[in-house]
Amino acid sequence: MGFWSSVGSICSSVASSIGSAVSSVASAVGRGVSAAYNTAKDMAGRAVGWMAEKAGNFVDGVKKVWDTVKPYVAQIRTALKAAAAATAVTFPWLSGALVLLDNGLGALTAFENSPIAKKVQQAIDWSIKLAQRWQGNKKEEQKEHEYLNEEELEQAKKYQEDLRFAEREVVSPEQRHQLELASVFNDFEIASADLDKTIKSAPEDFEHYLRLRATQKLLAMAEQKFRTAKTVDDISADDIFLVRIASDLIKANPELSNNAALRLDRVLTEIHGKKLLPFVFEELIASWAKRAEVLDKQWAQDNKALSKETTLYKYLLGAKEIQSELSAEEMQQLAALEVGLPKQKEALTSLATRQRDMERYVGAAEGLLQVLEKTPEQIEAEDRAYLLEEGTHIGKLLIDCAQTDMPFSQLNKEDQSLLTDYANIFKNESKTRMKGLLEVTA
Numbered sequence: 001m002g003f004w005s006s007v008g009s010i011c012s013s014v015a016s017s018i019g020s021a022v023s024s025v026a027s028a029v030g031r032g033v034s035a036a037y038n039t040a041k042d043m044a045g046r047a048v049g050w051m052a053e054k055a056g057n058f059v060d061g062v063k064k065v066w067d068t069v070k071p072y073v074a075q076i077r078t079a080l081k082a083a084a085a086a087t088a089v090t091f092p093w094l095s096g097a098l099v100l101l102d103n104g105l106g107a108l109t110a111f112e113n114s115p116i117a118k119k120v121q122q123a124i125d126w127s128i129k130l131a132q133r134w135q136g137n138k139k140e141e142q143k144e145h146e147y148l149n150e151e152e153l154e155q156a157k158k159y160q161e162d163l164r165f166a167e168r169e170v171v172s173p174e175q176r177h178q179l180e181l182a183s184v185f186n187d188f189e190i191a192s193a194d195l196d197k198t199i200k201s202a203p204e205d206f207e208h209y210l211r212l213r214a215t216q217k218l219l220a221m222a223e224q225k226f227r228t229a230k231t232v233d234d235i236s237a238d239d240i241f242l243v244r245i246a247s248d249l250i251k252a253n254p255e256l257s258n259n260a261a262l263r264l265d266r267v268l269t270e271i272h273g274k275k276l277l278p279f280v281f282e283e284l285i286a287s288w289a290k291r292a293e294v295l296d297k298q299w300a301q302d303n304k305a306l307s308k309e310t311t312l313y314k315y316l317l318g319a320k321e322i323q324s325e326l327s328a329e330e331m332q333q334l335a336a337l338e339v340g341l342p343k344q345k346e347a348l349t350s351l352a353t354r355q356r357d358m359e360r361y362v363g364a365a366e367g368l369l370q371v372l373e374k375t376p377e378q379i380e381a382e383d384r385a386y387l388l389e390e391g392t393h394i395g396k397l398l399i400d401c402a403q404t405d406m407p408f409s410q411l412n413k414e415d416q417s418l419l420t421d422y423a424n425i426f427k428n429e430s431k432t433r434m435k436g437l438l439e440v441t442a
Helices: 003-025 030-061 060-089 094-111 115-139 150-169 173-200 206-228 238-251 258-273 274-323 328-373 376-381 385-405 413-441
Strands: none
Touching: 030 274, 030 328, 030 376, 030 385, 060 206, 060 274, 094 115, 094 173, 115 150, 115 173, 150 173, 173 206, 173 238, 173 376, 206 238, 206 274, 258 274, 274 328, 274 413, 328 385, 328 413, 376 385, 385 413
16 A cells, blocks of 8 residues: 555545544434445545555556656745745744754753763754754855755754654653654755755656655744744744655655644644645646646647648649559659558547546546545535445446556446436536646745
8 A cells, every 4th residue: 555545445444433533413414315425435545555656557657647747746845945045034933943943952951961962062053053044045145055965854854853853752742842843944945955856857757747746835834923923922833743754754754643644634724724634735737637638739739630641642642543643752642641641540539538538537537536525515515425325336436547548439328328427527627726726836
């Protein structure tokens, strides 16, 4: 089971328990609806996990999808760098944080004369220097965020391990918070530097791409808080947690415990209005939708070329009938068109099929995401009970297609009709979601 599949399992099982709690107090929603809601939500969570792992082969290959979405990912990087430059002049809480970090050295009392004490002290000194670097940027308003170089990044990761160790060892909640505060500077710089490096190259697979996008969005949220915080007390444990998760997600083999998934679910809902799965997987839908758009443009371009070639072919056929014979060059053109046109038509048909299939999957996935995002009361109020009745089957269809790379044409007529209906129902909402995502990146 891959990373996002495990996240999907965690969140869908949690969603089921939460859904049960919600439905128990919601008189407007019947017991049958509650059961259907929990079942649909569980399947939606499993399906998006499957899609994350199989998305590369499922639709068009990770390389092609990545090539399509990379410019938008890069735009977010540009936005982050701009935000970093802007925030460098507006960190009023940093002075207080530096005082706390100095005081945080007192946390070393518990490790006095131990080998780890010196390491942790060095790690906190390092964090103070990072904070001072941010603060120093105040004097240079236009200075761009300075990422850690390779040597600094390696050192930062060693300090990260030392600080994590110290956090586990200290008993006082106050000391632990000071150490966590010290870690936030280091974690933020590690995630930013790793993100910068990763975006410059292609992701290893679709799961990696999704973790990359999640990291971007979490860092953007953290930066937003850093901009608005007035004092160090405004930097909450949840803010520190978001940076820490972002730093962890960019790792080669990240782990997310059940407790961390629960907490991230809650924090994202409070700040972003969305839980973890839709927060991440709306990116998946956006990337597919963008790829479908590219295929549509490619089809229009190829169709135009085919029309031109077909017109030439008809002209040459007509000329041959009227003139009895054509020039050698025209005969060569006609022969080439007789061989090439059927292949061009076949390729165009295949292109149209891929584009339509992708649009169908986008619509189906959008429907599943809405199951994850909304409460049973909202679904009922929107007169979309069919999401609960058919969402489970839609999820199974997508899993089946992802597992076996089954093309849409091989589904039975009833399932084809269901997926097509979903594509039509959610087409506009999917476009709206994608537009919003891309506008954020601009």
